[in-house]
Amino acid sequence: MGLLIGSFLNVVAIRVPEGRSIVFPASHCMKCGNTLRKFDLVPVLGYIWLRGKCRFCKTSVSPVYPLGELVTGTLFAVYAWQMGWQLELIPALLFVSILLVIVQTDLRLMIIPDRVVLFGLLAIVPIRLFVSHPLPLWSYAVAGLGVGILLFLLAVVSKGGIGGGDIKLFALLGLFLGLQNTFLALFIASLLGVLVGFATRLLRKDSKKKFIPFGPFIAAGALFSYLWGEKAFTWYWSLLTSGGS
Template sequence: METIIVGVIGLLIGSFLTAAGLRLPAKQSIVYPPSACPFCSARLRPWNLVPVFSYVWQFGRCTRCRERISPIYPAGELAFAVLAVASYYIFGWSMELAAALLFSAMLVMITVSDLRYMVIPDRILLVFSVPIALVRLTVAPLDPWWDAAAGSAGGFLLLFAAAVVSRGGLGGGDVKLYAVVGLMLGFSGMLLSLAAASILGLCAGLAGVFMNKWGRKTEIPFGPFIAAGALLVYFAGA
């Protein structure tokens, strides 16, 4: 029963995070205008706003103009719901649960934004890094407590060096994001998650080349792989 409640709340929050992740980089307000179809501007009715389910029973299309709705919406909603349920299962009612939810929320928003716009907005990083840092350094510390600071500084410097070497292959958003990932995971977790993200990114890149979908020059956002690697290491190590 509790799992269902956490899952439903997760879907609702995930819906908000996904919409906000798609609106913020486009300099749109999070609250206004109300959700509408991007093609025919049909205002979404309350029953069109039910996370995931409305997407499924509308077969992924707008009920008025039949244009395809981006699968990013149900994917983001579902992703956060799954992460919320997993966090609740693993950590129960603890301070680490707060850290896990903040971290998951930030990574869902960043993935959505990076997939759509190839950008990791500073505002998202700022909004989440402050409370994550507070929780990590006070009520839910790593052992030893300075591991968070070491991971954060290490992650920033490592990605900064990689960005310089790759000459723009990695963006400033990736570098700043890694300071937060290091804060959350500590130094060794940060290194491990970077390895995981690189392997995932490489696999996706190779798969893309083989399927001929991406040319060699096509830019692939690295944020989603950072998010996947970081969550993998975080939950596997919990």
């Protein structure tokens, strides 16, 4: 199932930023415009069978497509394995899907589409109210509003160091993760961003500043926090208490 959804998310990541329908027209070659056959659309296997080329015009197809399918399938499997078949798995897999679309658009275009974030907000609010809320409801509300305001103030102070898309994304994360795990996601994202930025600066030869999209780091921190945030805090607290004693 994860592979199939990954294939669909590839379409969403390409078409939504362009304002196109995610349903029509059917999947087609971006070069020659021919509609892809059913077997061509089989996740991963279709790409391997066609040797990474269009059946009709032989134009090379980006490996991003099968990679996106594999990553989605892997994350779905990990989440299902860690969480088991419980009600909370529904928002969890929705969460993974939204983040994967955002990672693709941020890496490719350096944008976080408002439509994707808005969809997440419209989807998670009724889920948290009526379906599943493992934490107190106030935790999600405070996290969504509080973190969004905090990052907005940081963006003003840093004069654009934090993008508007990142602020909206963290507001969305608050509703999915709750207050504690959202701050953990922010910490992990910041740490990864600093490390990658430092490594990039050391490795590149030119002295020009290169903008690095922050969305993938946010996604990494959020994906970790959703599954293992509580365990991480428990482990850290045990270290503090054992050290104090």
